[in-house]
Amino acid sequence: MNAKKIFKQIVKNKNSLIGLIIVIGFLLIAIFAPVLAPVQNKNNPYQMPQASYQVNPTAPNAQNLLGTTENQYDIYYGIVWGTRMAFKVGLSVVFFALLIGIIIGGAAGFFGSWIDEILMRFTDIVFAVPSMVLAMVIAAMLGPDLKNMMIAITIVSWPSYARLIRGDVMSVKEREFVSATKALGASKRRIFLRHILPNAIYPVVIVASLDIGYIVLTAASLSFLGLGSQTGTADWGQLVALSRNWILGTHGNSFEYWYTLVMPGGALLLFVLAWNMLGDAFRDILDPRTH
Amino acid sequence: MAKYILRRIAFLPLVILGVTCFLFFLTQRLPVEARASLYIQDPRQMGSMEEVIKKYNLDKPFIVQYGHWLKNILSGDLGYSESANMPVAKAIKDYFPATLQLALAAIILVVFFGVLFGVLSAVYRDKFWDNFLRIVSLTGFSLPIFVLGLLLLMIFYGKLGWFPPGEYGFSSDLIIHSPTFKSYTGLLLIDSLLNSQFKVFLDVLRHLILPAFTLCFGSFALMVRVMRSSMLEELNKDYIRAARARGISEKRVLFKHAALNAILPIITLASIQFVRLLGGTVIVESVFDYPGIGRWGVACAQQLDIAGILGFSLMVAALFVVGNLAADILYSFVDPRIRLK
Numbered sequence: 001m002n003a004k005k006i007f008k009q010i011v012k013n014k015n016s017l018i019g020l021i022i023v024i025g026f027l028l029i030a031i032f033a034p035v036l037a038p039v040q041n042k043n044n045p046y047q048m049p050q051a052s053y054q055v056n057p058t059a060p061n062a063q064n065l066l067g068t069t070e071n072q073y074d075i076y077y078g079i080v081w082g083t084r085m086a087f088k089v090g091l092s093v094v095f096f097a098l099l100i101g102i103i104i105g106g107a108a109g110f111f112g113s114w115i116d117e118i119l120m121r122f123t124d125i126v127f128a129v130p131s132m133v134l135a136m137v138i139a140a141m142l143g144p145d146l147k148n149m150m151i152a153i154t155i156v157s158w159p160s161y162a163r164l165i166r167g168d169v170m171s172v173k174e175r176e177f178v179s180a181t182k183a184l185g186a187s188k189r190r191i192f193l194r195h196i197l198p199n200a201i202y203p204v205v206i207v208a209s210l211d212i213g214y215i216v217l218t219a220a221s222l223s224f225l226g227l228g229s230q231t232g233t234a235d236w237g238q239l240v241a242l243s244r245n246w247i248l249g250t251h252g253n254s255f256e257y258w259y260t261l262v263m264p265g266g267a268l269l270l271f272v273l274a275w276n277m278l279g280d281a282f283r284d285i286l287d288p289r290t291h
Numbered sequence: 292m293a294k295y296i297l298r299r300i301a302f303l304p305l306v307i308l309g310v311t312c313f314l315f316f317l318t319q320r321l322p323v324e325a326r327a328s329l330y331i332q333d334p335r336q337m338g339s340m341e342e343v344i345k346k347y348n349l350d351k352p353f354i355v356q357y358g359h360w361l362k363n364i365l366s367g368d369l370g371y372s373e374s375a376n377m378p379v380a381k382a383i384k385d386y387f388p389a390t391l392q393l394a395l396a397a398i399i400l401v402v403f404f405g406v407l408f409g410v411l412s413a414v415y416r417d418k419f420w421d422n423f424l425r426i427v428s429l430t431g432f433s434l435p436i437f438v439l440g441l442l443l444l445m446i447f448y449g450k451l452g453w454f455p456p457g458e459y460g461f462s463s464d465l466i467i468h469s470p471t472f473k474s475y476t477g478l479l480l481i482d483s484l485l486n487s488q489f490k491v492f493l494d495v496l497r498h499l500i501l502p503a504f505t506l507c508f509g510s511f512a513l514m515v516r517v518m519r520s521s522m523l524e525e526l527n528k529d530y531i532r533a534a535r536a537r538g539i540s541e542k543r544v545l546f547k548h549a550a551l552n553a554i555l556p557i558i559t560l561a562s563i564q565f566v567r568l569l570g571g572t573v574i575v576e577s578v579f580d581y582p583g584i585g586r587w588g589v590a591c592a593q594q595l596d597i598a599g600i601l602g603f604s605l606m607v608a609a610l611f612v613v614g615n616l617a618a619d620i621l622y623s624f625v626d627p628r629i630r631l632k
Contacts, residue, residue, distance in 0.1 A: 124302075125309035129608045133573060133588065137604050140592035141317040217435055221574055224437045226593055240438055247445040254450040261445065265438035273433040280429070 009285045010278070019277030026271055030084040037080040046081055046234045048073040057246055057260050069260040070242040073232060079267045081234035086271060089150055089219045090212035096154045098208045101161025102201065108162070109169030109200075110192050120166070123159035131156040135218060139227040146229040149222050153215060161204050168200035175199075210282055213275025220268055236271075239264035299616050310608045311364075311601070315357050318597055323349050328598045329360060329370040364605070370598030374590040379602035382587060387606075388477030389458055390576070390583030394568040395478075396503035401511045401568075402561050408511070409518020409557075410550050413526065421519075428512035436571075440505045440578035447501060454501045456579045463494040502579040506572060510564055517560055521553040559622040566614030569607070 010016045029036065033045075040049040051064055051072040060067040066075040108119040126134070135152045142148035172178065173196060181195050216236075222228045223237030231238070243260035250256045318326055323344055330347045348355050363370070369379035377385070408428070412421040447454045459467065459479065466472055466488055467479065475485050480499065483491035525531065526549050534544050573585035580586070584603065591599030 121305070122309075125306055125313070128306045128310055128612050129604060130567060130571065130611060132571065133604065133607050136573065136589070136592050137314065137600055138317065140595060140600060141314070141321070141597075213433070217433075220435060221437060224435075225574070225577065225589055237435075240435070240441070244441065247441050248449040249445075255445065258445070261438070261441050265435065265442070268435050268438065269430075269433060272435070273430065276429055276433045 006282075006285055010281055013281050015277045016281030019274045019281070022270060022274035023278060026083050026274070027087070029080060030087045033080050033084045037077045040077070046085060046229075048078045048081070048232055048234050050074075050232075057257050059256075060259060066263045067259045069239060069264075070245060071232075073239075073242065075239065075259065075263050078234045078239045079236070079264060082236045082239065082264070082267065083271075085229075085233070085235050086216045086219075087212075089146075089153075090216045093150055093153050093157060093215045093219075094208050094212055097157035098161055098205065100154070100158040101204070101208075102165050102197075104158070105162030105165035105204075106169055106192070106197060106200075109166040110173065110196065112170075116166070119162070123162050126156060126159045132218060132221065135222060136225065136227060139222055144227045146233065146235075149219060149228040152222070153218055157211070157215065161208055164204045164207060165200060168203060169196055172196050172200045206282060210275060210279035213272040213279070216275075217268070217272050236264045236268045240268070296616075296620060299619070303612055303616070306612050307605070307608060311361070311605060312357060314601055314604055315360060316353065318601070319353060321595070321597065325595060325597055328373060328596070329601065330363065330368075369602040369605075372587075372591065372596055372599035372602065374594045374596040374599055375587055379598050382599065383584065383602060383606050386582060386584040386587045389479075389581065390569060390572050390585060392478045392480055393499065393502055393506065393572055393576070393581060393583060394565060396480075396499050397506035397510075397568050398561060398565045400503055400507035401514055401564060402557065404507065405511045405514025406518050406550070406554060406557060408515045410522055410545065410553075412515065412519045413522035413553075414545060416523065424515060428515045431508045431510075432512040434508065436505055436509045437574050437578050439508060440502070440575060443501050443505060444579070454497055456498070456501075456581070458498055458582050459491065459495050460498070463488075463491045466491050498581075502572075502575050502581050505578070506568060506575045509571065510568065514557065514560060514564070517556055518553065521556050522549060525549040525553045559618055562618040562621055563615065566611055566618065569610055569614070 010020055039045040041047040051058065051068050051074060054072055055070065057070060058064065058068045058072070064074050064076060066079065068074055069078070104119050104123070108116040129137075135149075135156045138152035138155055139149050142151060178191060178195055181191050186195075219228060220235070220237030220240070223235050224241045226241065229235045229238060240261065243257070243264070246257035246260050248254065249258075318329075326349060327343045327347065330343075344350055348359055367380060369383075371377075372379045372382045375382040375386075408424050412424045415421050443454075444456060448456065463483075467483075472486050472488070473482070475482050479495045480492065483489070483495060531544060531549055534548050535541075539548075572581075572583055573588055575581070576583045576585035577589045584606065587599065588603040588607070590596070591603055
């Protein structure tokens with residue numbers, strides 16, 4: 001199926017169209033973050049500005065459109081730059097996890113026999129622990145910061161891509177055009193890189209890019225647990241964590257600080273939901289049984 | 292079949308070995324002082340740092356240290372958890388029942404709502420209820436459980452005061468820790484009934500509802516989807532048409548005939564989900580300050596309590612691997628068409 005046809009199907013389905021629009025909306029926010037929320041700290045644009053040195057959050061007002069959270073961090077700035085952060089984390093984790101997955105899964109599928117056995121048992125080991133728990137443990141041991149959190153999520157994400165690409169490589173390997181190239185005397189490297197990989201890579205790239213929502217969710221969970229970015233970084237998970245002390249409100253007004261939780265939580269929910277809506281549609285389009 | 296199970300069981304220690312080896316390798320980056328906790332049972336027995344380093348080969352190459360640690364593990368000594376202030380083995384034993392109770396409560400909710408909503412959306416296929424439930428389960432799939440948990444706390448604890456966090460309240464605490472309260476299963480919900488302490492039972496239930504619901508909301512979506520497609524498949528079969536032709540009421544056809552057959556894949560899915568829930572309690576437990584193994588694991592990770600981290604991941608990995616194997620075997624028993632290879 002070509003890209004044009006897939007796009008047509010996506011637009012035709014109401015759910016996936018909504019998902020696509022929301023994702024594009026977030027992408028625009030991420031691209032135009034410096035315009036939407038002018039950078040305050042030139043050395044680190046992800047650093048959220050503080051309205052004052054008070055601890056208590058303040059409700060939305062003219063200066064802080066969405067209010068401020070604990071320690072007076074501006075929520076609007078945090079959400080706008082948090083969008084860019086989400087794409088940065090999602091895209092780089094997907095890229096590196098795919099790269100590792102393609103190398104290991106490709107090698108396992110192409111060479112087969114004992115290389116396959118060893119590499120696949122290696123992925124089994126990563127699969128043996130729930131990914132959230134493993135990511136948490138790795139992030140903790142590497143030390144809590146943004147880069148280490150991304151490494152941790154990459155380590156737990158690649159095995160599923162490796163399995164996928166392995167299966168695809170194994171099936172493409174048996175096709176006639178590969179035997180034909182072999183008969184023509186092409187080198188192993190050429191057969192793999194020029195003939196097998198381009199024909200096997202397509203589904204796994206789609207699956208992986210639709211995982212961005214899930215990856216951002218995992219990253220937010222780690223940040224929420226204090227195993228991600230440094231305090232004050234524009235990051236949705238951390239904004240939610242900052243709301244933790246304020247969910248009970250004040251005496252007589254339980255919902256006084258609702259915006260500290262609902263604003264960043266809503267952004268995160270919308271982002272993940274949009275990706276899942278897109279992913280749902282893709283699964284239907286790519287699944288031959290539903291046609 | 293027996294061969295398959297034997298091969299899988301033989302593979303278990305290998306997986307555990309791989310996981311621990313990898314995590315142990317990661318600990319090598321950390322300072323010697325932090326690593327010493329892996330070998331110490333009681334902080335008081337610790338002499339000077341040089342003695343400890345020498346005694347436990349902390350200056351030797353990786354493979355020697357790993358072998359030494361493995362030997363300790365096999366003899367049941369998992370080191371001392373600083374964050375729990377007790378030996379790791381005791382921490383696991385103390386915290387696990389609470390997590391088991393939470394996961395059991397959640398899986399009951401997951402199966403109940405999953406089957407109910409699955410049948411509903413199959414019966415009302417492409418009508419309002421089907422679409423509505425699809426949106427609900429998609430939201431459940433996407434809603435970060437820590438956001439949901441905090442939101443529920445805000446409403447049901449902050450505003451209404453119905454469901455407080457924790458595992459039980461202060462008055463139950465006194466009863467549970469009194470000498471007359473006997474622990475049979477470790478699950479307080481059951482123990483309180485066996486001790487005929489109904490107040491404690493209600494109190495524990497009150498504390499369990501929010502975390503169990505939060506945990507359930509994150510994973511019932513898959514159940515709904517599987518139940519829906521399984522139900523649709525059954526409804527298209529001849530015996531359903533025959534039942535309807537015999538004039539059996541629609542309710543009876545749906546629930547006594549179709550749903551009972553459609554529930555088969557749910558059984559195995561539930562066992563897989565259950566194992567997953569045990570690992571997924573990490574966030575829920577720390578949001579609701581629920582004293583289970585997940586909250587302890589998070590505390591270990593936050594405080595870099597290495598003995599705790601390794602013990603926790605060893606425990607979770609063992610549970611996960613054994614649980615998944617059990618689910619696979621169950622699968623082939625429930626549905627004889629599936630032959631494991």
